[in-house]
Amino acid sequence: MQIFSTPKSIKKDSSFSFCPGCDHGIAVKLVAQIIDEMNLQDKTIAIASSGCSVTLYNFLDVDCIESPHGRACAVATGVKRAHKANGKEMFVFTYQGDGDFASIGLSESLHSALRGENITAICINNTNYGMTGGQLGPTTVLGQITTTSPMGRNIEYHGFPIKTAEHVALCEGSAFSARVALYDIKNIINAKKQIKKAFECQLKGYGFSFVEILSNCPTNWKLSPLDSHKKIENELSKIYPIKVFKDITND
């Protein structure tokens, strides 16, 4: 009996462009599995963004548009509403990095959540700008050394990082907001469960659903994939708690 095979929603002969050991690959795989399990492939329009996640459309076998940097939630709003005006309910989700969602696109992201836009946003938080070589981003933690915080992030000089999932949970229009991680099997199973819940929220029309995926960046953290997972388990998950912050389906 086949326990696992490549998800149907992953393009044949495609190969991820991510660095070795990068959690992006696990995240995309989970999304593809859920699209398959929920039978969403022909109803989905995915919004890719700028950064390491931009080439999503080369891996996921669904209709996909690339958004200008940070504007994925605005593009998703247009896609969702235009279909609705045409009498069609489509499943629309964004796949963004933390720089995209929570820095350059914070306005578009939070306003979509505030409006209760019936879309799902998935945000990979790897605490730096990965594609450009590991600069200080909105989620870089205090003390973290990056190429633009060579002495480590400090409050006086760089200011505080943002806790994205907590902020989204505060928006009245959000239906679901959770932070998950992928550093071990238990967490991967939980991540899948929460992404699935977020997708279900949209299908039921509950409003904005959000999953922040606390991820590694072995290349820019200069750690082995295994050590980068240990860093998330031992350090980052203490700062960015793995938790469901809001779930209106439980209320």
Place this chain on the structure above:
Amino acid sequence: MSHIKIDKNKCKSCYLCVDVCPNKLIQKSNCLGKTGEFVVEFKDKDSKCTACAQCAMMCPDIAIVEVVKE
């Protein structure tokens, strides 16, 4: 006999599967992969594989393309 299938062309030698396999059935091979490192191979002469699929869940590149339970 339960087993997994590895696509050597997809393996990027991150070795997360080596660590995650509860029975330590995945190891570095002596075959170089596309990143210039040794790719992994599945060795299970005592038929210890339970098809738990943890390796496939962990693999970031879907290089473990199949897990079969028998």
Place this chain on the structure above:
Amino acid sequence: MKEKTLLKGNIAIAKAALNCGCSCYFGYPITPQTEIGEYLSFEMQKNNLAYVCAESEIGAINMALGAASVGAKVMTSSSSCAVSLMQETLSYACSDELPIVLVNVMRAGPGQGYIFPSQGDYNQTTIGGGNGDYHIISLSPSSVQECVDMTYKAFYLAQKYKNPTILLVDGLLGQTAEPCILFDNPYKEIDNSSWALTGAKNRPSRKIHSLEPSQNKLNKHILNLKNKYDLIEKNETDYEKYMCDDAEIILTAFGSLARAVKAVVNSFREKGLKAGLFRPKTLYPFPYDALKKIASQAKAIIDIEMNLGQMLRDVKLGVLSDSKVYFIGKPTGNWLKKEEIIDSVENILKENYANI
């Protein structure tokens, strides 16, 4: 034939957009175009169409990008300094080949400037502030009736060429009420079923993106866009020429100012001076060839604008001679009056042409 109704330019544009099947509007308020959004907010909600009071112009234009990608007829409207905020996404929309209609009802700049009428966005529209080799089709109405005609045309050209189209409206025209006929959309529908993102049902999945890491593919893509722009220039260049055939003096103007210039031409003709008006109706593509032909027989070409000479550059490119091109203009405020223009033209002629 439908009856004439008295309509403000802004409302005429909104009504024409609805008439030709615009199903999505995203916008953010800015004077002097806010009435477009206000009018549509009621009509679109009433008809279960898509309307979002966007968080910013950046939000609005990106919602428009999303709506265009699914094949919807989408419009956003804004003004000058806020159109500046949309430049990035306009460049994306050109590369993605997505039809977005953007109405820019101009105010004075630079920066926030003020809500005074001006034609200061000619360069922003025709040259643009986005990156890369791209062009945006630009239509320039001179009356409320043309606001209706050109709104229809903007939607048509955007769909036909899968390219953003700007309707560049003088603030004066947006705010002026004139009699016009709201006739039915004369253009045929364009089939977009081969590219719109409607879900990969019974067909392969589709992707719309501007990123292209292959140098060869990116080169090819940009050259394909260039071929499209060449076709637009060949097919869609539009202009009005008034009394140009025997004219010794050609006056050039765009937008509503061209109407004052037309009155100037009439006055000169009454005095026996052979004057004519040349008015581009498409700013991109600019009618270089037509202007060149007309200018070759004229002694002087005088460009008149409510800015400090933005179309002047294109006029010179059309005439291909600096020596006989002159400029009359001011940056903002009350529109140049017929008498002011006549005085200025006569001064230019007196200084440079003893025989006219």
